[in-house]
Amino acid sequence: MTSSGTPAVQISGLGKTYPGAGGPALSGVSLTVGRGEIVVLLGLSGSGKSTLLRHINGLEIPSEGGVVSLGEEVSRLTGRALRSLRGRIGFIFQQFELVGPLTVLENVLTGALSTLRGPRIGIWSYPRPLRLKALAHLDRVGLLERAYQRADTLSGGQQQRVAIARALMQDPEILLADEPVASLDPESSSQVMSLIREIAAERDLTVVCSLHQVDLALEWGDRVVGLRAGEVVLDTRTDSLSREQVMEVYGRVATTTGEIRAIEQELADVREELLSEELRKGAALERDPDGEPS
Amino acid sequence: MTALAERVAAVPRPRPRLSTVVSSAVIIAIAVLGVWSFIGLDYSLKSFETTFGNLSRFIGLATPMQWPGFNVIGTRQPDGTTTFVTEWVGFEPIWAMLGLVAITLSLVIAGTALAAVLSIPVAYGAARNTTPHPLVLAVCRGIGVVARAVPDVAFVVFLAFLWFNSGTLPAIVAVGLHSVGMISKMMADAIEQIDEGPRLAIRSAGGSKAQEFWSGVVPQALPAWIAVALHRADINLRASVILGVVGVPGLGYALDDALHAGPAGMRRVVPIVLIIIALCVLFEVVSSTVRSRLLGVQPTGRGIGDGLVRAIGRRSGRSASTVEVAGTGDPRSRIEQALHRPWDRSRIVTTLWIGIGIAVVVGAFLYAAPDLGRLFYGWRFDQVSNPDLDRAVWPPNFGSRDWGDVLAAVTTTVQVAFAATLMGAIISAVVGPLSARNVAPNGVVRNLFRGVALVLRAIPDLVVAIIFIIATGFGPQAGALALGIGGVGLLAKLIGDSMEEVPRGPERALAAAGGSRPQVFFSSTVPMSVPALVSHLMYLLEQNVRSATLLGIVGAGGIGFLLLNALQGRHFDQVLAFLLVIIALVVVVETASILIRRVLK
Numbered sequence: 001m002t003s004s005g006t007p008a009v010q011i012s013g014l015g016k017t018y019p020g021a022g023g024p025a026l027s028g029v030s031l032t033v034g035r036g037e038i039v040v041l042l043g044l045s046g047s048g049k050s051t052l053l054r055h056i057n058g059l060e061i062p063s064e065g066g067v068v069s070l071g072e073e074v075s076r077l078t079g080r081a082l083r084s085l086r087g088r089i090g091f092i093f094q095q096f097e098l099v100g101p102l103t104v105l106e107n108v109l110t111g112a113l114s115t116l117r118g119p120r121i122g123i124w125s126y127p128r129p130l131r132l133k134a135l136a137h138l139d140r141v142g143l144l145e146r147a148y149q150r151a152d153t154l155s156g157g158q159q160q161r162v163a164i165a166r167a168l169m170q171d172p173e174i175l176l177a178d179e180p181v182a183s184l185d186p187e188s189s190s191q192v193m194s195l196i197r198e199i200a201a202e203r204d205l206t207v208v209c210s211l212h213q214v215d216l217a218l219e220w221g222d223r224v225v226g227l228r229a230g231e232v233v234l235d236t237r238t239d240s241l242s243r244e245q246v247m248e249v250y251g252r253v254a255t256t257t258g259e260i261r262a263i264e265q266e267l268a269d270v271r272e273e274l275l276s277e278e279l280r281k282g283a284a285l286e287r288d289p290d291g292e293p294s
Numbered sequence: 295m296t297a298l299a300e301r302v303a304a305v306p307r308p309r310p311r312l313s314t315v316v317s318s319a320v321i322i323a324i325a326v327l328g329v330w331s332f333i334g335l336d337y338s339l340k341s342f343e344t345t346f347g348n349l350s351r352f353i354g355l356a357t358p359m360q361w362p363g364f365n366v367i368g369t370r371q372p373d374g375t376t377t378f379v380t381e382w383v384g385f386e387p388i389w390a391m392l393g394l395v396a397i398t399l400s401l402v403i404a405g406t407a408l409a410a411v412l413s414i415p416v417a418y419g420a421a422r423n424t425t426p427h428p429l430v431l432a433v434c435r436g437i438g439v440v441a442r443a444v445p446d447v448a449f450v451v452f453l454a455f456l457w458f459n460s461g462t463l464p465a466i467v468a469v470g471l472h473s474v475g476m477i478s479k480m481m482a483d484a485i486e487q488i489d490e491g492p493r494l495a496i497r498s499a500g501g502s503k504a505q506e507f508w509s510g511v512v513p514q515a516l517p518a519w520i521a522v523a524l525h526r527a528d529i530n531l532r533a534s535v536i537l538g539v540v541g542v543p544g545l546g547y548a549l550d551d552a553l554h555a556g557p558a559g560m561r562r563v564v565p566i567v568l569i570i571i572a573l574c575v576l577f578e579v580v581s582s583t584v585r586s587r588l589l590g591v592q593p594t595g596r597g598i599g600d601g602l603v604r605a606i607g608r609r610s611g612r613s614a615s616t617v618e619v620a621g622t623g624d625p626r627s628r629i630e631q632a633l634h635r636p637w638d639r640s641r642i643v644t645t646l647w648i649g650i651g652i653a654v655v656v657g658a659f660l661y662a663a664p665d666l667g668r669l670f671y672g673w674r675f676d677q678v679s680n681p682d683l684d685r686a687v688w689p690p691n692f693g694s695r696d697w698g699d700v701l702a703a704v705t706t707t708v709q710v711a712f713a714a715t716l717m718g719a720i721i722s723a724v725v726g727p728l729s730a731r732n733v734a735p736n737g738v739v740r741n742l743f744r745g746v747a748l749v750l751r752a753i754p755d756l757v758v759a760i761i762f763i764i765a766t767g768f769g770p771q772a773g774a775l776a777l778g779i780g781g782v783g784l785l786a787k788l789i790g791d792s793m794e795e796v797p798r799g800p801e802r803a804l805a806a807a808g809g810s811r812p813q814v815f816f817s818s819t820v821p822m823s824v825p826a827l828v829s830h831l832m833y834l835l836e837q838n839v840r841s842a843t844l845l846g847i848v849g850a851g852g853i854g855f856l857l858l859n860a861l862q863g864r865h866f867d868q869v870l871a872f873l874l875v876i877i878a879l880v881v882v883v884e885t886a887s888i889l890i891r892r893v894l895k
Contacts, residue, residue, distance in 0.1 A: 057498055087500030097491035101513045110509050114500025119508035128633075135629045144628060148635050163495070170499055 006071045008174050008206035009033040009056055013065035016051055016230075025051045026230040029065070033208060038200060040221030041210040042253050045266055048230040049210035053176045056208065057089045058082050070173055087114030090167030092196075094179040096159040100152030104143065104162050107151045108134040111169025130169075137165040141195060157188025164195060168203075175200065177209040181216075182267075183274055193220055212266065214250055226253040316893045317828045324831060328716025331709035335770050345772065352560075360561040362391040368557070391548075395573060396661060398544035401462060401537075402530045403658035405469025410523040412474050417481035417515075424485055424511060434478070442475030443880040444873055445854075446533065447847055451540050451861040452869065455685065456678065460668035465542040467664075469534075473526050477519075484518030485511060524581040531577050535570060535757055536847055540861060545570050549760075567761055575752050584647070678866055685864055690871035693860065700856065700875060707852030707879070710774045710845065711838040717778030718785050718834055725782060726789025732801060733793055733815055744790065751783030759841070763849045773850030777838055785834050792826035793819055825894040832887045839883045843876055853879070 009032070016026040026048045033039050041049040054060040055067050058074045067074045072085050090111075098107045109126045112134070120126060126134075138144045141161040146154060151162060160180060167175060177196060181189035197220065200207045211217045217224050218238050226234030226249065234252040236245070358378050360366040365383045368376045419425050419434030449468030457463055493510035501509065538546020545566060552562040635641060677685045692700055725743050727733040734740035759776035763769075800818045809817065846854015853876055860868035 059494070059498060083500040083502060085500070086498055089498075091495065091498035093491060093495060095491050097489075097495035099492040099510055099513050100489070101516065102509075106509075110496055110501065110505075111499050113496060113502075113505045113509065116505075119502075119504045121508055121512070123635075131633060132629060135632050136625070139625055139629055139632075144632055147632055148641075166495070166499070 007032045008035050008037070008070060009208065010068040011052075011055070011065070012068075014052070014055060014062050014067060015064040016048075016055070016060060017063045024063070024230050026055075029227075029230070029232055031225060031232065031235070033206060035206055036204050038197070038207045038220075038222040039209070040217040040224045041208065041227055042212070042214060042217045042224050042234070042249075043210070043227035044212060044253070044262065046229075047227040049212075049227055050178050051230075052227070053091075053178050053208060053210055056174070056176055057086050057091060083114050087170050088173050090170050090172035090175040092160070092163050092167055092175065092177040092180045094182050096156070096163045096183075098151040098159055098162055098166075100150065102151055103148050104138065104151050104154065105131070105134055105147040107162055108138055108165045108169055111166040114170065134165070134169055137168045138162070140168070140199075141165045155188070156184050157191055160184060160188070160192050161195065164192070164199065168199065172205065174206045174208065177207065179210055179212065182212070182270055214253060218246060218249065224249065228253060313825060313894050316890055317824050320828050320831065320890060324712065324715060324719065324835065327712045328719075331711075331713040331716070331774070334705070334709045335713055335774060337713075337771060341771055345775075355557060355560040356564050358561065359564050360558075361565045362387040366558075366561050391569065394543075394545050394548050395569070397462075398531070398534055398546070398573070399577075400658040400662040401465050401469065401542065401544060402527055402534055403655060404462075404662050404664070405466045406473055406523055406527040406530055407655045407658070408466060408470030409473030409477050409526065410519065412470060413477040413481050413519075416474060416478035417485060418507065420478055420482040421485035423488075423490065424507060434482075438475050438478045438482075439881060439884070440475070440877060441471055441473075442479070443877040444472065445536075445844055445847070445857070445876075446472035446530075447536055447540050447844075448857065448861060448869060448873055450537060450542055451864070452678075452866060454541075455864055455866075456674055457665075457668040457672065458674055460665045460672075462543070462662045463664035463666065463668055465537060466662060468537075469530055473530060476529075477522050477526055480522045481515060481519055484515040484522075488514040521585050524585050528574075528578055528581050532574055532757060533844070535760060536844055539848060539858070545573070567757065570757055571753055574757065578752070584651070685866055687866045687870050690867050690874060692871050693865055693868040695856065700853070700872075703846075703851070703853045703856050704875060704879060706770050707842045707846060707854065708839070710770050710777065710842040710850060710852060711835060713774040714777035714781055714838045714842070715831070715835045717774070718781030718838075719831060721779070721782045722785035722789055725786040727793055727815065727819075729786060729790035730793035730819075732796070732798070733811075733819060735811060743786070747783055747786040747790065749783075750780065751787060753780075753783075759845050759850070760848050763845065769849075770851045773842065773845040777841055777845065780841075781834050781838060784837070785830060788830040788833075789823075789827060792823045792830065795826070796822045829891045829894050832890050836883055836887045839880065843879075 011029055011031040014026055014029040015024055017024040029048075029052060031052075041052060043049050051060060055062055055074070056069050058067075058069075058077060061075055069085065070088055072081075074082075074085065077085055098104075099110070102110075103123065106123050109120070109123065109130060112126065112130050113120065116126070123131065135144060135147060138147055141164055143154075143158060143161055143165070146158065146162075151159065154162065175196070180196065181192050184192060193216070196207065196209070199205065209221070211220075218241065221238055223237050224234065225232060234249060236249070241249070358366055358380060360380075363383065363385065364380050367379050367381070369379070370376050416434050416437055419430040420438060422431065425431040425434070446468045449471050450464050453464035453467055454460075488511055492514070493506050496506050496510045534542070534544060535546040535549060538544060538548070538550045541547060549563065549566045549570070552559040552566055555562075677683055678687045680686055681688055725746055728739055729743035729747055731740060734743065758780050759773055762772045762776035796819055800822065801814050804814045804818050842850070842852060843854045843857075846852040846856075847858045849855070853872060857869065857872045857876070860866075860872055
């Protein structure tokens with residue numbers, strides 16, 4: 001839409017240090033993402049992938065350096081201008097982050113909030129054209145018949161597809177995805193990952209997606225940017241990579257075999273955490289919400 | 295051997311954990327203070343004799359009962375006795391009684407609905423994750439604490455004076471303002487417990503703060519909001535009896551009226567009380583049903599209604615309904631078709647319940663017909679603001695009483711609370727464990743004691759306390775006795791539940807090692823449930839302090855009695871002074887309770 005000459009995202013010398021943290025979460029990150037590029041941020045957890053993504057749509061404020069997204073200096077924007085920029089950038093979360101008690105359709109509709117004034121309650125508070133559009137997006141991700149179900153009754157893979165439909169509602173120019181499949185089983189994972197690629201191709205989207213699986217990143221992305229301890233350690237295109245180069249990717253992102261094992265362990269931990277989370281949620285439902293009458 | 299003895303002597307003894315120390319301290323403190331209170335309240339055999347004397351005198355006066363629709367005429371016989379004739383007088387008094395029920399319910403529902411609405415902004419400011427500024431947080435929490443501590447009776451009298459001759463408006467606003475305290479607090483808790491993710495997602499999509507709140511926060515906190523409001527309506531109904539003392543129309547007023555209408559009135563007392571109790575139980579059943587329907591979850595509350603609903607729910611399993619959209623046709627027509635949400639069973643049921651809910655609230659407002667115009671004109675503000683006039687609010691003072699009188703009154707209130715807590719704890723220590731599945735020797739015993747707790751819980755304790763006070767003569771002893779017995783319903787249930795929640799493993803290990811049931815109980819169940827028990831005990835104490843203040847108003851003495859006197863004389867400067875004392879008392883007890891419970895967690 002805007003001049004296609006400017007890159008989608010231009011990050012220069014970005015550093016971020018959280019107050020009270022031992023070291024910086026990001027330091028000296030410079031990165032340019034062209035329009036229509038599909039970039040994977042690859043790294044272990046704690047390497048700064050999420051922090052980097054959150055700077056692109058202004059959820060975080062840089063400690064040093066700057067981010068220019070869609071031609072706008074993100075940290076300079078406030079209020080309405082920031083919200084309208086965010087409206088042009090879709091964000092997909094690891095935990096889907098749907099509003100559980102609302103219907104699937106209303107969740108998708110919340111993607112259009114940046115174009116509306118004032119709060120909205122209920123499906124009927126959104127104009128009919130938006131409702132039609134939301135249903136079309138739901139149809140695109142294959143969940144039209146679930147439109148009026150509560151979002152929290154859906155499986156993880158389905159919820160992530162609803163989240164994609166919500167992001168599409170924004171008519172985004174950039175799609176950011178933070179570990180979109182880390183909480184999903186392998187089958188839903190591949191479904192969601194190919195859906196993101198298909199949609200990116202259909203709409204000529206720029207995609208920045210963080211992942212921690214090297215093989216998936218190499219197979220899925222056009223370009224891989226490796227992060228370690230908040231620094232860029234790798235930036236390469238994935239086509240035309242020789243076997244040695246692939247081994248080097250492994251080497252850069254996870255230096256030793258021990259650290260490769262650490263990745264595997266990480267994955268297992270995440271799964272376990274999810275499982276226990278589920279169990280805890282189940283248990284919490286059973287328990288009594290203690291009333292405190294006065 | 296000596297080597298072993300040396301090693302045994304050298305085993306390090308770690309210092310006891312803070313929670314252990316606190317638990318023991320709380321138990322000892324409640325025991326000591328409870329005994330001190332019993333002594334202070336002058337419980338003696340003689341006072342019991344008087345109590346029983348009063349009770350039998352009351353029963354003599356109150357029988358034969360005069361139910362609505364009947365008239366009891368006593369004729370004095372030549373030999374000095376009185377014979378009674380009960381005669382049917384027609385339906386008129388029955389309709390009048392139903393009118394009283396309707397106005398009582400209307401005031402409670404309208405007041406609670408008002409509070410539920412007012413609570414939203416207060417909760418927004420009082421929740422740590424939504425508040426716009428720390429200052430707003432402090433102010434909103436302060437509003438909550440004050441609203442909780444000031445009894446609705448005080449609001450009613452003050453507002454009725456301010457909006458002189460404005461019908462039911464003061465009662466509705468008073469119930470509303472007082473209830474904001476609890477509803478906003480629990481709503482803020484619910485907001486603080488929501489999942490922050492969806493909010494972040496809406497922010498990422500460019501949503502404004504207001505949109506974040508209404509689309510990301512409110513849907514998550516809505517079930518809690520409805521549940522708390524219904525729960526509060528329950529409590530307000532029970533407490534509405536006290537409002538009758540200061541002239542709010544309804545069953546409470548009818549009761550107060552009957553009590554002051556001589557022997558003929560006394561015969562109406564017991565029927566009115568029974569109607570009130572039946573209404574409370576019925577209302578709880580309804581509110582519990584509505585809660586479970588609206589929220590689509592099994593109720594987990596402790597009342598009789600919740601139990602009933604659970605039982606019904608077990609019988610009829612509900613399944614989630616899915617929306618069906620025809621899979622054929624071109625995408626456009628499918629989407630057009632999906633635009634119209636099908637009227638499936640779940641949608642009809644949900645819509646129906648929402649409709650009924652709105653109808654009930656609107657109906658309550660229409661029936662109570664508050665003179666809303668008075669919100670905007672005719673405030674007698676000049677009378678309460680001018681320090682030279684008799685009705686001035688400022689400066690607060692104790693009137694003819696000095697600090698000594700006030701402290702004595704506070705002591706009485708506190709003693710009533712402690713005596714009631716100790717009494718409740720002792721009885722619950724037997725009833726509670728025996729109603730736990732893993733402690734009771736068999737199902738019969740468990741169900742028996744569970745039933746005892748359920749019945750005591752179902753009967754509104756405040757109402758019981760009022761009856762006790764009426765029946766046995768005014769005084770703190772009767773108040774403490776009634777609160778103590780009423781507290782058993784709550785505490786025994788909590789104790790039973792906590793003991794059932796204890797992990798089974800250690801109990802099984804002890805039983806496998808040959809321990810008897812009592813041995814298992816004292817060596818495994820009790821030690822593992824102590825923190826929960828102590829925190830329930832603190833909760834009961836907190837409740838009893840509030841109730842003891844209210845009971846003062848109906849005649850149990852203490853600070854509540856001083857407040858009532860000031861209210862009746864419309865001495866608002868004294869009212870303010872006593873309210874400040876009550877607020878201080880409640881804040882101290884609440885803070886102690888929060889601190890202790892935090893340590894025990």
